[in-house]
Amino acid sequence: MKYFKATVKFGHVGKSNFYKGYVYLRAESKKEVAEKSRYCPRVKHDHKDAILNVEEIDKDLYLEGLEKNRAINYFSCYNVQEQRECFCEIEDSIFKENNVECKQVRHSKKRSLRKTYNDDPDFDYYRHNKNLDYFVA
Structure with missing residues (x-):
């Protein structure tokens, strides 16, 4: 088995932010x-x-890295309150995501389609002639 150090993005540090940290693992490749x-x-x-x-x-670096991760309280928190207390020790490794604009668009509020329907001539015809059959073959 070989020893590896992976640089990964950790979450739970605010919207559109990530904590750049390290994971130490043993594997073949x-x-x-x-x-x-990833998991x-x-x-x-x-x-x-x-x-x-x-x-x-x-x-040696693998074992040293495991000890460093155990010393960081961010990895041993059980709730949000504990995480807020240890936020000061990781705040210099927190960065903004590159695609912040995409996330804001994805989480935007869905608008009503009323304006679209009001501009549609078929909808206008149906609205004024409710008693008529709209789907006449």
Whole structure:
């Protein structure tokens, strides 16, 4: 087994933000590390670019990295209140997402179609002649 360090995007740090952190794993290939790290807790699973980098390291750096991750309280929080308390130790590694505009459009409020229907001549005919059969063959 080889030892790897994967740089990934972690979530739960605010809308359109991510925490750039590291996951230390043992695997046979970089592809296997990328698959495993995508489903680690707090990683942005649904993002195509969640895995930023994968590099091979030696056993000493692997063990040292595991100890560093255990020392970061962000990875051991059970609720939002605990996470807010430890926010100060990770705030210098929090970045904005590149595609913020796309997210805002996706979460925009759906508008009424009334204006569209009012401009449609078929709808206007149907509205004024409710008693007539609209679908006449």
